[in-house]
Amino acid sequence: MLVTCRPYAYEKKSPWRLDHEGFEEAHLAPFDEPKVRAFVQGWYRQLAARGQVDEKLAAERSRSLCREIEATSYLQPLAERPLMLTMMADLHASSGGRLPGGRAGLYERSVELLLDRWNEKRGVLGNETVAEHLGMGVRDLRFALEDLAYQVHLSRGSEAAGQSAEIEATELWQALDARRGFRGA
Numbered sequence: 001m002l003v004t005c006r007p008y009a010y011e012k013k014s015p016w017r018l019d020h021e022g023f024e025e026a027h028l029a030p031f032d033e034p035k036v037r038a039f040v041q042g043w044y045r046q047l048a049a050r051g052q053v054d055e056k057l058a059a060e061r062s063r064s065l066c067r068e069i070e071a072t073s074y075l076q077p078l079a080e081r082p083l084m085l086t087m088m089a090d091l092h093a094s095s096g097g098r099l100p101g102g103r104a105g106l107y108e109r110s111v112e113l114l115l116d117r118w119n120e121k122r123g124v125l126g127n128e129t130v131a132e133h134l135g136m137g138v139r140d141l142r143f144a145l146e147d148l149a150y151q152v153h154l155s156r157g158s159e160a161a162g163q164s165a166e167i168e169a170t171e172l173w174q175a176l177d178a179r180r181g182f183r184g185a
Contacts, residue, residue, distance in 0.1 A: 069088070
Protein backbone atom coordinates (compact mmCIF):
# COMPACT_ATOMS: atom_id res chain seq x y z
CA MET A 1 0.00 0.00 0.00
CA LEU A 2 1.27 3.47 -0.89
CA VAL A 3 0.02 6.51 1.03
CA THR A 4 0.89 9.98 -0.24
CA CYS A 5 0.46 13.44 1.23
CA ARG A 6 2.07 16.85 1.46
CA PRO A 7 5.03 16.88 3.93
CA TYR A 8 3.47 19.43 6.30
CA ALA A 9 0.42 17.20 6.70
CA TYR A 10 2.51 14.30 7.94
CA GLU A 11 4.59 15.74 10.73
CA LYS A 12 5.43 13.57 13.72
CA LYS A 13 2.63 15.17 15.76
CA SER A 14 -0.09 14.48 13.18
CA PRO A 15 -2.87 12.32 14.62
CA TRP A 16 -3.27 10.45 11.31
CA ARG A 17 0.41 9.56 11.02
CA LEU A 18 0.94 5.90 10.12
CA ASP A 19 3.52 4.84 12.70
CA HIS A 20 2.64 1.21 12.30
CA GLU A 21 5.17 -1.47 11.63
CA GLY A 22 5.72 -2.03 7.93
CA PHE A 23 5.24 1.57 6.82
CA GLU A 24 8.33 3.35 5.62
CA GLU A 25 8.55 7.06 4.99
CA ALA A 26 10.10 8.51 1.85
CA HIS A 27 10.29 12.05 0.52
CA LEU A 28 10.06 12.88 -3.15
CA ALA A 29 12.88 14.95 -4.56
CA PRO A 30 11.99 18.09 -6.50
CA PHE A 31 11.85 17.70 -10.25
CA ASP A 32 15.09 18.64 -11.97
CA GLU A 33 15.18 19.99 -15.53
CA PRO A 34 15.13 16.56 -17.26
CA LYS A 35 12.14 15.47 -15.14
CA VAL A 36 10.30 18.72 -15.87
CA ARG A 37 10.92 18.19 -19.59
CA ALA A 38 9.79 14.53 -19.40
CA PHE A 39 6.64 15.50 -17.51
CA VAL A 40 5.70 18.22 -20.00
CA GLN A 41 6.40 15.94 -22.96
CA GLY A 42 4.30 13.20 -21.36
CA TRP A 43 1.49 15.68 -20.69
CA TYR A 44 1.29 16.74 -24.30
CA ARG A 45 1.72 13.17 -25.58
CA GLN A 46 -1.38 12.22 -23.57
CA LEU A 47 -3.33 15.15 -25.01
CA ALA A 48 -2.37 13.96 -28.49
CA ALA A 49 -3.27 10.35 -27.64
CA ARG A 50 -6.71 11.53 -26.51
CA GLY A 51 -7.15 13.47 -29.73
CA GLN A 52 -7.26 16.84 -27.96
CA VAL A 53 -4.36 18.15 -30.08
CA ASP A 54 -2.55 16.71 -33.05
CA GLU A 55 0.93 15.26 -32.54
CA LYS A 56 2.76 18.11 -34.28
CA LEU A 57 1.03 20.76 -32.18
CA ALA A 58 1.63 18.70 -29.02
CA ALA A 59 5.37 18.57 -29.77
CA GLU A 60 5.48 22.33 -30.50
CA ARG A 61 3.60 23.23 -27.32
CA SER A 62 5.72 20.89 -25.24
CA ARG A 63 8.90 22.57 -26.48
CA SER A 64 7.31 26.00 -25.97
CA LEU A 65 6.37 25.33 -22.35
CA CYS A 66 9.79 23.85 -21.56
CA ARG A 67 11.53 26.91 -23.06
CA GLU A 68 9.25 29.25 -21.10
CA ILE A 69 9.99 27.46 -17.82
CA GLU A 70 13.74 27.45 -18.50
CA ALA A 71 13.75 31.15 -19.46
CA THR A 72 11.56 32.45 -16.62
CA SER A 73 13.21 32.66 -13.21
CA TYR A 74 10.02 32.48 -11.12
CA LEU A 75 8.71 29.45 -13.04
CA GLN A 76 11.79 27.29 -12.44
CA PRO A 77 11.27 26.67 -8.69
CA LEU A 78 7.52 26.25 -9.21
CA ALA A 79 8.10 23.61 -11.89
CA GLU A 80 10.09 21.53 -9.37
CA ARG A 81 6.80 20.74 -7.63
CA PRO A 82 4.52 18.27 -9.44
CA LEU A 83 1.31 20.06 -8.44
CA MET A 84 2.45 23.42 -9.81
CA LEU A 85 3.94 21.83 -12.92
CA THR A 86 0.60 20.10 -13.51
CA MET A 87 -1.18 23.44 -13.16
CA MET A 88 1.27 25.07 -15.58
CA ALA A 89 0.85 22.30 -18.15
CA ASP A 90 -2.93 22.34 -17.83
CA LEU A 91 -3.14 26.14 -18.10
CA HIS A 92 -0.68 26.18 -21.00
CA ALA A 93 -2.67 23.56 -22.89
CA SER A 94 -6.05 25.13 -22.20
CA SER A 95 -4.87 28.66 -23.06
CA GLY A 96 -3.64 28.04 -26.56
CA GLY A 97 -0.03 27.41 -25.57
CA ARG A 98 0.43 30.40 -23.27
CA LEU A 99 0.84 30.82 -19.54
CA PRO A 100 -0.73 33.76 -17.72
CA GLY A 101 1.62 36.68 -17.20
CA GLY A 102 3.50 36.88 -13.91
CA ARG A 103 3.46 34.74 -10.80
CA ALA A 104 0.25 36.37 -9.53
CA GLY A 105 -1.48 35.66 -12.86
CA LEU A 106 -0.36 32.03 -12.72
CA TYR A 107 -1.73 31.59 -9.20
CA GLU A 108 -4.95 33.44 -10.08
CA ARG A 109 -5.65 31.22 -13.10
CA SER A 110 -4.65 28.10 -11.12
CA VAL A 111 -7.21 28.90 -8.43
CA GLU A 112 -9.86 29.55 -11.07
CA LEU A 113 -9.06 26.29 -12.84
CA LEU A 114 -9.14 24.24 -9.63
CA LEU A 115 -12.38 25.82 -8.48
CA ASP A 116 -14.01 25.31 -11.88
CA ARG A 117 -12.91 21.66 -12.02
CA TRP A 118 -13.98 21.02 -8.43
CA ASN A 119 -17.33 22.66 -9.07
CA GLU A 120 -17.92 20.59 -12.21
CA LYS A 121 -17.67 17.28 -10.31
CA ARG A 122 -20.99 15.55 -10.57
CA GLY A 123 -22.16 12.20 -9.39
CA VAL A 124 -21.69 12.55 -5.64
CA LEU A 125 -24.30 15.31 -5.64
CA GLY A 126 -26.50 13.81 -8.33
CA ASN A 127 -26.53 16.03 -11.37
CA GLU A 128 -25.80 19.27 -9.47
CA THR A 129 -22.53 21.16 -9.39
CA VAL A 130 -21.10 21.98 -5.96
CA ALA A 131 -22.21 25.62 -6.29
CA GLU A 132 -25.72 24.59 -7.32
CA HIS A 133 -25.93 22.21 -4.38
CA LEU A 134 -24.90 25.02 -2.04
CA GLY A 135 -27.41 27.40 -3.60
CA MET A 136 -24.83 29.91 -4.79
CA GLY A 137 -22.89 30.82 -7.90
CA VAL A 138 -19.24 29.94 -8.47
CA ARG A 139 -18.29 33.59 -7.98
CA ASP A 140 -20.00 33.67 -4.56
CA LEU A 141 -18.41 30.35 -3.65
CA ARG A 142 -14.98 31.74 -4.49
CA PHE A 143 -15.62 34.93 -2.50
CA ALA A 144 -16.68 32.83 0.49
CA LEU A 145 -13.54 30.68 0.28
CA GLU A 146 -11.28 33.72 -0.18
CA ASP A 147 -12.83 35.45 2.81
CA LEU A 148 -12.51 32.30 4.91
CA ALA A 149 -8.84 31.90 3.95
CA TYR A 150 -8.14 35.53 4.82
CA GLN A 151 -9.97 35.31 8.16
CA VAL A 152 -8.24 32.07 9.12
CA HIS A 153 -4.77 33.42 8.35
CA LEU A 154 -5.61 36.68 10.14
CA SER A 155 -6.86 34.86 13.25
CA ARG A 156 -3.99 32.36 13.36
CA GLY A 157 -1.42 35.16 13.26
CA SER A 158 2.30 34.90 12.72
CA GLU A 159 2.63 31.63 14.65
CA ALA A 160 1.08 29.85 11.66
CA ALA A 161 3.28 31.54 9.03
CA GLY A 162 4.45 29.03 6.45
CA GLN A 163 2.14 26.30 7.74
CA SER A 164 -1.14 25.05 6.43
CA ALA A 165 -4.18 26.38 8.23
CA GLU A 166 -6.55 23.79 9.61
CA ILE A 167 -10.12 24.87 8.90
CA GLU A 168 -12.95 23.28 10.83
CA ALA A 169 -16.12 22.27 9.00
CA THR A 170 -18.13 24.70 11.11
CA GLU A 171 -15.89 27.56 9.93
CA LEU A 172 -16.49 26.56 6.31
CA TRP A 173 -20.27 26.40 6.74
CA GLN A 174 -20.29 29.76 8.54
CA ALA A 175 -18.36 31.36 5.68
CA LEU A 176 -20.73 29.86 3.09
CA ASP A 177 -23.79 30.92 5.08
CA ALA A 178 -22.38 34.44 5.51
CA ARG A 179 -21.83 34.75 1.76
CA ARG A 180 -25.30 33.45 0.99
CA GLY A 181 -26.69 36.02 3.45
CA PHE A 182 -24.60 38.78 1.84
CA ARG A 183 -25.89 37.86 -1.61
CA GLY A 184 -29.48 37.89 -0.36
CA ALA A 185 -29.17 41.28 1.31
